[in-house]
Amino acid sequence: MIEAILHWLENIGLLGLFAAMFLEGSSLPFPGIAVVLAYGYILPINYWNTVWVAAGMSFFYCLASLIPYVIGSKLEGLLTKRKGFQKAKNLFVRYGMWSVALTRPFGLGNYISYVAGVSKMKLIPYIALTFIGIYPWSYVMLLLGNYFNGSYEAFMAFYENHSVYVYTAGGIFIGMLCLFFMMKNKRNRVKTRIMEGGNDGA
Numbered sequence: 001m002i003e004a005i006l007h008w009l010e011n012i013g014l015l016g017l018f019a020a021m022f023l024e025g026s027s028l029p030f031p032g033i034a035v036v037l038a039y040g041y042i043l044p045i046n047y048w049n050t051v052w053v054a055a056g057m058s059f060f061y062c063l064a065s066l067i068p069y070v071i072g073s074k075l076e077g078l079l080t081k082r083k084g085f086q087k088a089k090n091l092f093v094r095y096g097m098w099s100v101a102l103t104r105p106f107g108l109g110n111y112i113s114y115v116a117g118v119s120k121m122k123l124i125p126y127i128a129l130t131f132i133g134i135y136p137w138s139y140v141m142l143l144l145g146n147y148f149n150g151s152y153e154a155f156m157a158f159y160e161n162h163s164v165y166v167y168t169a170g171g172i173f174i175g176m177l178c179l180f181f182m183m184k185n186k187r188n189r190v191k192t193r194i195m196e197g198g199n200d201g202a
Contacts, residue, residue: 009038014053017043018060021138025064027110033141040145054138061134062127065113069126072117088112097125104133 009016017039024032036057043053088111091099100116103109116126148154 009035009042014043014056017053018056021057022060022064025061025067025113025134027065027068027113036138036141037145037148038150040142041148041150043142043146045142045146050139050142054135054142057138058131058135061138062130065127065130068110068113069117069123072114073120074117085111085114088115089118092116092119097121097129100126100129101133104130105137109133 017036020030020032020035020039023030088099088103088108091103091108092112092115095102097116100112100121103112113130
């Protein structure tokens with residue numbers, strides 16, 4: 001049965017992988033991680049082409065994440081009683097828009113899309129931070145799928161024994177990315193003020 005599924009996914013090609021990421025980003029209940037691990041096994045994986053495949057995966061995830069974002073902006077009253085929504089909202093209040101990136105690899109990542117919509121977060125930062133958050137997950141899951149021969153069970157056994165290290169490594173990586181972009185934005189603002197000051201002096 002598993003071999004038949006893998007053969008079917010191989011015949012579909014990247015379209016199936018991107019479709020899986022779209023469904024995952026839409027916040028529908030879908031075993032996206034199992035599909036991604038399977039593709040990590042059947043695709044010709046190396047560190048370079050995985051960069052581009054993960055970028056494509058992240059693009060379709062970001063595109064689909066607009067669905068819960070819009071729903072959140074229009075139907076706030078229907079979401080407030082959900083437990084996951086409240087947890088995501090608390091994180092958003094505590095960490096601001098950076099919570100969009102930080103929660104993407106985890107279970108609250110789907111709820112944060114609704115919270116961002118409810119909070120009227122600007123669209124461009126929302127998409128950018130979603131991409132920053134989901135890209136490392138996409139890249140690493142493909143490599144792990146290759147390492148575990150596409151076995152979800154083997155991955156889960158590894159995850160249960162090393163979850164602390166996985167979360168720590170993922171948090172550090174995403175935190176470094178966020179810090180990089182924060183510093184870059186700060187430098188751009190300083191540069192803009194300097195230029196505006198020079199223009200005023202002229």
